Amino acid sequence: MPHPVRLIGAAISFGERILRTGDERRDLRNGFILALATIVLSGTCAWIIIATASCIAVPLGAAAATLIAWTTLALRGLDDAARQVERAVESNDEALARSVLPALVGRDPEKLDRAGMIRATIESVAENTSDGVIAPLLFLFAGGPVAALAYKAVNTLDSMIGYRDERYFFFGRAAARIDDVANYLPARLTAICLIAAAHFVTGRAPQAWAVCRADARTHASPNAGFPEAAVAGALGIQLGGDAIYGGEVEHRAALGRAERAPTVTDIVAARAMMSIAAAAAFCLLTVARSMIVTVFA
Numbered sequence: 001m002p003h004p005v006r007l008i009g010a011a012i013s014f015g016e017r018i019l020r021t022g023d024e025r026r027d028l029r030n031g032f033i034l035a036l037a038t039i040v041l042s043g044t045c046a047w048i049i050i051a052t053a054s055c056i057a058v059p060l061g062a063a064a065a066t067l068i069a070w071t072t073l074a075l076r077g078l079d080d081a082a083r084q085v086e087r088a089v090e091s092n093d094e095a096l097a098r099s100v101l102p103a104l105v106g107r108d109p110e111k112l113d114r115a116g117m118i119r120a121t122i123e124s125v126a127e128n129t130s131d132g133v134i135a136p137l138l139f140l141f142a143g144g145p146v147a148a149l150a151y152k153a154v155n156t157l158d159s160m161i162g163y164r165d166e167r168y169f170f171f172g173r174a175a176a177r178i179d180d181v182a183n184y185l186p187a188r189l190t191a192i193c194l195i196a197a198a199h200f201v202t203g204r205a206p207q208a209w210a211v212c213r214a215d216a217r218t219h220a221s222p223n224a225g226f227p228e229a230a231v232a233g234a235l236g237i238q239l240g241g242d243a244i245y246g247g248e249v250e251h252r253a254a255l256g257r258a259e260r261a262p263t264v265t266d267i268v269a270a271r272a273m274m275s276i277a278a279a280a281a282f283c284l285l286t287v288a289r290s291m292i293v294t295v296f297a
Contacts, residue, residue: 004071004149005014007041008156016161016171024170030093032174035157043150047226050145068145072152074132075278076106079271080127085121086267104128107243111167118262125270126231127224129194131155133274134281135186141285154182180222187223191216191230197276198234201269204256208233212258215240218253232256234273235266 015038019030046068054061081103088097096118098109104124112120135155140148158179161172191212199205211233212226219225219240232239238258243250 004042004068005152008038008153011041012038012157012160020171027171028173031161032163034171035154035174035178036230038126038157039150042153043146046146046149053226060267065145068149069140069163072136072140072145072148074128075275076135078128078132079274082121082125082267082271085117086264086271089117089267090264115262118264118267119237119239120243121267121272122231122235122237122262123228123276125267126194126227126239129274129277130183130187130190130223130227134190134193135183137278137281138186138285141252141289142271153181154179183223187226189284191226193275193277193280193284194227194230196233196280197273198230200235200276201272202236204234204236207236215253215255219250219255225253229255231270231273235262235269236260237262258289 012034016036019034020027021030050061051066053064079101085097085104086291088100089096094114094117098112101109101112101117101120105120107120109117132155135290136148136151139151143150154175157175160171160175161168161170162176162179163169164176180295195205195208195212198208208230212230214228215232216225216227219228233253236257236259237255238254240252240255243252
């Protein structure tokens with residue numbers, strides 16, 4: 001069965017071919033139409049599948065809901081991708097590391113040295129702990145599989161067309177803004193959970209908190225800086241800085257202080273923090289939902 005995100009991506013690509021014109025006003029409007037249609041269609045499809053399965057048999061509906069919910073969480077895939085880079089770098093096979101790195105990051109792997117590949121992997125783990133794990137988990141708790149899949153549509157839209165380059169500056173603006181709003185709370189919740197995880201993994205929770213407070217808002221994204229800064233402080237390394245995408249240098253603010261050079265063990269620590277943060281978020285959301293249900297029952 002094709003993964004729902006692939007189907008969403010195919011729908012976005014199809015819509016772009018039809019709606020993107022190159023005219024600024026039309027692209028601004030059509031980009032909003034594509035974003036709204038993709039989000040609504042994704043949530044509606046999830047609802048129809050669950051409702052239809054439930055009409056056939058209640059257990060079948062529960063199974064459909066569980067399956068859809070499972071596809072929205074990327075913890076295992078993210079951990080596996082980071083582990084592949086980790087093993088390649090550890091074995092000093094930089095060619096292999098560069099070949100598997102695109103599964104995690106969008107920057108040019110050929111322009112990265114060993115330290116750069118490690119930093120890129122850690123940044124991706126930090127940011128995607130929010131985008132790929134805790135954010136969909138929050139929407140899952142708030143609105144079930146329908147809301148979680150709608151969020152995945154938001155995230156996929158941003159990853160495909162939410163850029164500031166010439167091609168997508170107008171057409172992808174709505175997708176980028178919707179993603180900013182959708183990730184506002186999850187990014188901050190993720191930072192809190194990563195800081196808590198730092199206490200158990202590196203013992204640097206105070207430093208993670210300090211760097212997050214000092215540097216998170218210097219990131220170009222209103223959200224990505226929070227988990228990335230928390231991880232930078234937890235590890236005692238510097239993340240961010242200039243990166244090369246498609247042959248062009250993108251200037252980014254530095255996050256944290258370079259107390260030492262990054263090593264492959266930092267990827268191990270980042271993966272551990274991701275897992276602990278996901279568990280912490282699950283527990284927090286479970287308690288919050290139980291309290292809300294109790295109050296309004």
